Amino acid sequence: MKEYLFESKRLGFRVLDDNDKAFFINLGQDPEVMKYLPAIESEEKLLEKMVSLQEFHRNLGYTFWVVDHKETGDQLGIIGVKPVSFEAFFTPAIEIGWRVAKKFWRQGFAFEAATRCLEFAKEKNIAKEIIAFTSFDNLSSQGVMRKLNMKHIGDFDYPHSEENIKHLAFRIEL
Template identity: 40%
Template sequence: MGDNEYLFQSNRLGFRLWRNDDLAPFSALNADEDVMEHFPKTLTVVEVKKLIDKLSQHHLTHGITYYATDLLETKEFIGMIGLAHQQYKTEFTPAIDIGWRLSKNAWGQGYATEGARRCLEYAFDHLKIDKIISVCTMKNLKSENVMKKIGMIKIGEFDHPDVHNHPTYQRHKCYQILNPNPSN
């Protein structure tokens, strides 16, 4: 695959649209109980296929998505990092959020933070988005750590309206960062 398939890159990562051959590695990632510790359940291959279709459609509709993310050096797919419109109803939404989900063997190397910083830069400088939020469950400290490291500030907590009958996963923290060079 040529580097020109990447929409944009950071030092070590390439961000691209989803391909059919992402299904196997993305299914393995979403079937890993450690990766999905802070979600109500792991995902089946059928659910991951639907998720990939949804992420592709999101890009067609909105021009952003959680991008398929590769290591530039090896072209290995390591998961998703990116941006998405969130419409669920809370005091913080509708808003564009930043999110990440990486395979376990890619943790602990700074990839999530590097990728998130690059996506923020893309959102602020290229897309001229004024504000980005990010949310995680109360115990997802690894994700919250990324939010803090990229300069986001906690603005509140909420019960996620899309999570039902899962007390552990319902309560969320919300972080926010403003574009330092707002468009107006």
């Protein structure tokens, strides 16, 4: 039985560890998962990203965590909160982000995990409001934001992306 930082009905949240390397790399190199995200990265870059997510948790007590399906123990996605890493009209700010493995799509996991992460952010007094952003054509991610009752607050050019630059920003007060 794995130990979780916190849980929701079906899900357990943990800091990524060495046993998650293959999952994290597969997720970050899946063309469908990465369709609206900045380019697919090398294994080396993804492992660096994994270390940086571990450091966020060590330093701040929050990050993008790995989310397990508690019943099976399978990892199903990376979801959590962390500071926005670029300047935009809504920064400085804390963002919520999600990436779910394809075989788990459309089963309510992103919504359940994000709802729990927002509760965690409120309980721990991480911020008064949380931002989310995504490209104009990422309708699934916008759907999660709308289902969470986040409000569209404006549009901006996302600096880390060469394609799908136009992004929408959403906000929710905690």
